[in-house]
Amino acid sequence: MDVLHLTSRKRETYEIRIEASLLWECALGIAAVTNKKLIDTLEKPKESWDRLKKSLSEPLIEDLKFVGKNNTWKSLLLLLHQKEFQGLSEFVMFLDELDDEKLRFICIPYIGVKFQKLRTLASKGEESSRNRLKTQTEANPFFPDYIDFICTTNVHDLRNHLKSVMTGWYKEVIIPQKEKLSQILGRDKQSKEKMSGNLKSEALVEWATGGITYLPEPSVHTVLLVPQMIYRPWNVEGDIEGVKVFYYPVANESIYPDDKDMPSNFLVQKHKALGDEARLRMVKFLKGSERTLQEITNELNMGKSTVHHHLKILRSARLVETEDGKYRLKENAVQTLSNELMQYLTDY
Known part of the structure; x- marks a missing residue:
């Protein structure tokens, strides 16, 4: 059906903010070291x-065990956004100046504008609101238990834990490499700011993240880009009120600014991901159709945990994506790989 356009209003998009801080690197490091499935x-x-783990002090190790059990790295990230x-x-x-109720409220995940009242009531201790939030987030692997923990734990103990683990990781892990990290994060922030003058918002997000297509949403007015080293090659996504967050992996050229022949880390990751027989078989099996984890496991006659591991690598290289429990090949990413390689080889 043909559509007659009688309006001159352009489709609105989001604004881009770029922030770089050692505190983000600190909180993400705490998240990474306690993520046994992804590490x-x-x-x-x-x-x-x-x-690294062997070098950590006993008090910090105990704090990290608590993080691993209760996912309090999420609290740190939410607080850093304030x-x-x-x-x-x-x-x-x-942290010291926050009252108890406000601390709880901030640490409860933002899941949408229409659930803000539930978030407020849950922070005040209302059990029914807490349970409704848990129901709304049951598709997330850890949100329901995390929400339950935040709403029921002793706030004084939570506050002390957050201060302790953040301070411990910062002093023992960040400070020894503070100058180097600051320079890398600063260089990457500057390169993204420079490119922001040449690219539209959506294109900038795709370029910075190595392939994430993020279309505007009605309730999201800003996208925050945060460069990080510790989670490379992964992007970490987050949501706060009115803001979509991408903690994206810094580019190789930000790490090695004097090496003009340094390839893009996304180019390297794609070739590494394809340099394995099992993963190449998966790519071929996924070409042209979506598949569940069980279908891929049956086709390749491999253990489910092994298949899941290979799929994580393909996803981190932006060659495979998942939605509604099904995996699909990003065929454009595969098709453009030869062009990316030739561009690198001929770029002087």
């Missing part, structure tokens, strides 16, 4: 993680 897909090799903190001391002071 073996991160760029940093297992041996590096093992050495303002642009200039440093750790300002963040700790902010």
Whole structure:
């Protein structure tokens, strides 16, 4: 059916904000080291993680166990979104000054405008509102238990835990590499700000994240881009009121600014992902049709956990995506891979 357009109003899109901070790197590091299911897909090799864990103090190890059990890394990220903190001391002071109810409210995940009243009532201790939030988030692997924990735990103990784990990780992990990390994050922020003058918002998000297509949503007016090292090659997504957040992996050129032949980390990840027989078989099986994890497992005659691991690698390389429990091949990403390689080879 033909459509007659009688309006001159353009489709609205979102604005872009870019923030870089060692505090983001700190909170994401705490999230990464306690994520047992994902840690073996991160760029940093297992041996590096093992050495890091052995170097940590006993009090910090205990704090991290608590994070792993209750997912309080989510609380840290939500709290960091409340303002642009200039440093750790300002963040700790902010935590000390928050009243108990406000602290609970911030730490409860934002799941949409229409659920804000439930979020407020749950922070006040209303059990029925808490249960409704848990029901609304049951598709998320950890939100229901996390919401229950935030709404029922002793706020004084929660506050002390958040201060302790953030301070411990910052002092033991961030400070030894503070100057190097600051330079890398700063360079990447500057490169994205420079490119923002040449790209529209949606194109900038896709470029910065290495392939995420994020279309405007009615309740989202801003996209916040936060460069991070620790979760490479993954993008980490988040939602706060009116804002979509992408903690995106810094580019290779931000890490090695003097190496003009350094390839894009996304180019490297794609070739690494395809450099395996099992993953190539998956790519071929997914071409042209969506498949469930069980269908892929049956086709390849492999263990479900092994298949899931390979799919994580393909997803992190932006070659495969998932929706409603089904996996699909991003055929455009595969088709453009040869062009990306030739561009790298001929770029002087």
